[in-house]
Amino acid sequence: MTADPTAERAAAEDLRSRIAAELDTGRARSVGLTLEALDEAELVTQHSPLMSPLVWDLAHVGNYEEQWLLRAAAGGRALRPDIDVLYDAFENPRAERVALPLLSPSEAEDYNARVRDRVLDSLDRAALHSDDPLLGGGFVYHMVIQHEHQHDETMLATHQLRGGAPALQDPPAPPAPGAYTGPGEVLVDAGPFTMGTTADPWAYDNERPAHTVDLPPFWIDARAVTNAQYLEFVADGGYDDPRWWSERGWDWRTGSGTSAPAFWARDGGARVRRRLGRVEPLPLDEPVQHVSFYEAEAYSRWAGKRLPTEAEWEKAARFDPATGDCRRFPWGPDEPEARHANLGQRLLRPAPAGTHPAGAAPCGALQMLGDVWEWTSSDFTGYPGFAAFPYREYSEVFFGGDYKVLRGGSWATHPTAVRTTFRNWDHPVRRQIFTGFRCARDAGGGTGNRED
Structure with a gap:
């Protein structure tokens, strides 16, 4: 034609x-x-x-x-x-x-x-x-x-x-949603799916090429771990119990003296956080933010779960078992709007966990784009058939080093710079970035109900 x-x-x-x-x-x-x-x-x-x-x-x-x-x-x-x-x-x-x-x-x-x-x-x-x-x-x-x-x-x-007074105007918060009443976790069935992309004109080299990955069934949290849930880990002595930490994680925890997420503090008997120059009560319904990979890993073990692999995260976010399609965004091909996800510094903070039902993934998981970057258990490396383009320093020079993959973007990520195939990476000790996590577990193993 x-x-x-x-x-x-x-x-x-x-x-x-x-x-x-x-x-x-x-x-x-x-x-x-x-x-x-x-x-x-x-x-x-x-x-x-x-x-x-x-x-x-x-x-x-x-x-x-x-x-x-x-x-x-x-x-x-x-x-x-x-x-x-x-x-x-x-x-x-x-x-x-x-x-x-x-x-x-x-x-x-x-x-x-x-x-x-x-x-x-x-x-x-x-x-x-x-x-x-x-x-x-x-x-x-x-x-x-x-x-x-x-x-x-x-x-x-x-x-x-930075210290000092706030420099950015805080947008008004939307009306508070009701308490989350959905499931604690959702099942992703076994089978193959297409990971990565070949055709997306916005995709970086590390998202390419598309390739088939076959996974066993697994459960993944329907929402990111909240401040309230993470507080339970803190209150239960999670930072002082080496059972929950990897050897490297425990070395980091003890060497740094860390006992809570970054920017948390106490005001009398209450927990507060510092956010962009503001000190405010810790919002219990928001996803926990500013945690390292090691903290996310330790919480997951304490909860009887683990962090998802990068492939598990992507399958949960994009694979539609009804059609066999893999979606560019969890909800489909439409460009992100406010109803789908909290992106682009619209709020200067995460939205409460369990919101944005219009942006749900096919498996039912919520907020897989926006709010907080989510740690995975995977090291950053190239996909089979990877080719650096247009320069090695964007991705390839970071392969094989001490970097863990993060997925999903945060409230600070612009909609043009995130999709279900987008890969971020950082050192496992990093906490200044807007990071959180959700847990996963093998299907048929463990109860995984501590947060329900």
């Missing part, structure tokens, strides 16, 4: 319009977290050795955009090749970036604006429907859009670590 040139042109224009709009959304978000939120002194300060100064992130997203959308995609002349080394994340560890001769906030703003003007001009000529793997389907633009949103989430982690 001969392609309809009119339809092809219309599709190309729709894609250009979507790309331009998403680029603008990402930049507005970056500016809102930096130039519109804090003064220059705060932007150039390193608020934690775990994080960059916010001004580094601001100029880094512009430099990444210049390198990929002006130079690699459009073949344009470099604007500021002299700053490439300053904003190379692999050349400059986070703790050392504050000492670099970085662009000032105003210089970064001007540089980013000049890059963006040229990007939008070149977008009009980009061959988005070519067979070029970088340009085809808009891949390189999608990569840059997601990259900026990923740094925006990193900036939110920096806001969480």
